[in-house]
Amino acid sequence: MMTRDISQVVEKLRTAFADDDAMLRWGADIPVKHCSDWTRLPPVIPLALARPRTTEQVSRLLGLCHETGTPVVPQGGLTGLVGGAHPVEGCVAISMERMSGVEEIDAAAGTMTVLAGTPLEQAQAAADAVGLMFPLDLGARGSCTIGGNVATNAGGNRVIAYGPTRNQVLGLEVVLADGSVLQSMNRLIKDNTGYDLKHLFIGSEGTLGIITRAILSLRPQPATTITALCALPSAEALVPSLAALRSRIGPSLSAFEAMWPDFWQVIVAQAGRKSPFARAHGAYALIEMSGFDCERDEDRLQIALSDMLEAGLLSDVVVAQTSRETGDFWGIREAVGELRSLMGSLISFDVSIPAQSADAFVATAVAALEKRWPDATHLAYGHLGDNNIHIIVRVPSAFDEQPKDLINEIVYDAVARFRGSVSAEHGIGLTKKGFLHLSRSPIEIATMQAVKATLDPRGIMNPGKLFDRRLSREEIP
Secondary structure, eight states, X not given: OOOOOHHHHHHXXXXXXXXXXXXXXXXXXXXXXXXXXXXXXXXXXXXXXXXXXXXXXHHHHHHHHHHHTOOEEEESSSOOSSSTTXXXXXXXXXXXXXXXXXXXXXXXXXXXXXXXXXXXXXXXHHHHHTTEEOOOBOTTTTTOBHHHHHHHTOOBTTHHHHOSGGGGEEEEEEEETTSOEEEEOOOOSOOOSSOOTHHXXXXXXXXXXXXXXXXXXXXXXXXXXXXXXXXXXXXXXXXXXXXXXXXXXXXXXXXXXEEOHHHHHHHHHHSOOOOSXXXXXXXXXXXXXXXXXXXXXXXXXXXXXXHHHHHTSOSEEEEOOSHHHHHHHHHHHHGGGGHHHHHOSOXXXXXXXXXXXXXXXXXXXXXHHHHHOTTOEEEEEEEGGGTEEXXXXXOTTTGGGOTHHHHHHHHHHXXXXXXXXXXXXXXXXXXXXXXXXXXXXXXXXXXXXXXXXXXXXXXXBSTTSSSSSOXXXXXXX
């Protein structure tokens, strides 16, 4: 960050937004939630908190920050787990909470135009109201925002059928580091007119610009949604079960949530969720089928599950008969959000592993953790159909030794061994940038830095995130 006169920056900000009393907050008036995110890093009080209402205000703000070399940290719902929205010293934190709302829905074209600060759940409800569906779905749906979903290329529960956020975005409006407004608000599915610039910003974690609007693709609302909990004889049966379901019901399989027995036992014992099974099993899967044939879909699933039981892929199955049972089944999977309050300090991992290697990866990571700390608690679960595996680690005897770096090294070494990705959903942010090289080659990282240097030459956009430092153009090979 360049040397600058803070008092001058403050005065310029006050003058530029004197017409909007709610735009800027300072010091003790900045709500605590804007000083950190869910990563739980030590809080940092920003120089100022900006709460723009319009794209013009965002443009004016970034132009001023670019001029003065003032760092900027965009913030959405603050539900990220890698420190991507965590403030840096002397920054202006830009909250998109006042830029919220669904501006337009074109039901015939299946599109929705939405402001970046709109909560995901609000966008889902708006699509549902016109008989359509916005398929992105996360446990944090009530607080995460569309802008944050796009900036991190969020995945969630239905990636197996619909893909991540990137697949749901037709167009974007983005304010660049110097205040320029990039209008890439395309509504066309086919448009081969050169570089598709919106993809630069999907997954960029606010390091290239601030997303202010998005045009999203909507899907038909399924006529039937069937949810079932499956018990498996072992974790080795998870991938064959996934393959069997895909071959039987194809793209109608909209969720396949794998749960290893360590996860299941803790959720049932400590989070108070009731198991529908009379005994313990070797693994569990929550499956969802979404279709358009009310008469045949349930029969297709029942036949598939019966055949899998007969083949020994499944040990037991319970199909939800009511919406309450459906909620209870999903409640088991989503109770993970309660674990920190129940178990204390935890270290969470969000990685991608080739599906066929998922159980071997879990076994390898767990064995290494237990060899170092015999009392380690570990919980494994994930969206197996899209390669996303989560591991939660707690080491009661070692937390006074602050072993987080060693735990990271053990788990990410296992990720590299199985040719996985160190980040499946939340991005790189602050906490994973030291491991980026395990998943990206030197030339890939250099190319990303070249893009950064071009679009943000003064390095004000979310500095310190994704890369340890920003290379100058001269340093980039």
